[in-house]
Amino acid sequence: MIFSEIATKMNTKIQNDEQMTVDIELNDGTQVSCAVLIVLTVQEKDYIVLLPLDENGQNNDGNVWFYQFIQKSEDDEPELGYIEDDDEYEAVADAFDEYLDDVEFDELIDADPED
Template identity: 50%
Template sequence: MGKQENSNDDEDMFVTLSLDDDSEVECRILTIFEAADQDYIALLPLDENGADNAEGKVYIYRYFEDEDGNPSLDNITDDEEYEIVADRFDELLDEEEFEEMD
């Protein structure tokens, strides 16, 4: 579904998503996290200038690697699963904000 590329900044990783309408969007990987014994990835779509999107839109996908370690993404189609994952992502954001305050 996409490929990972290193940027000039060692900390940020990027992926290019191929969307259903045959368009592509460059995204910054925010985090890979676990919820309900499954790994998920949170991606921040970038605007045409390569900056974070102004709306704060985030894409969340199932994340897994094949036996060779190649990453893959899968859509979350179940509403209940999405709610669990979105809640966990919100918790991670809250924890990160709390840690930044220390």
């Protein structure tokens, strides 16, 4: 999987245990705090994968949300955009599934057989 420069920098922060959250305002006006899981690059665009959290900072259903991640430069504040095209959404979901498969495989490889 190939990541853009911006995605690589964001993912490095996430991997270094820098807890990152984003507050999203839903159509009904409610605010939802989300943990940032990863920024993926799909077809030369960046997408952010968010894990919605309840008021206790937990996620009980395992659902994730995908948004376009738009950051023109490192100095600019990133923007999130809706993914309105079904094919584009499916490509992002497939990339996230591939990422999860890679992470799971890496964890199996890194697992100590003595455990």
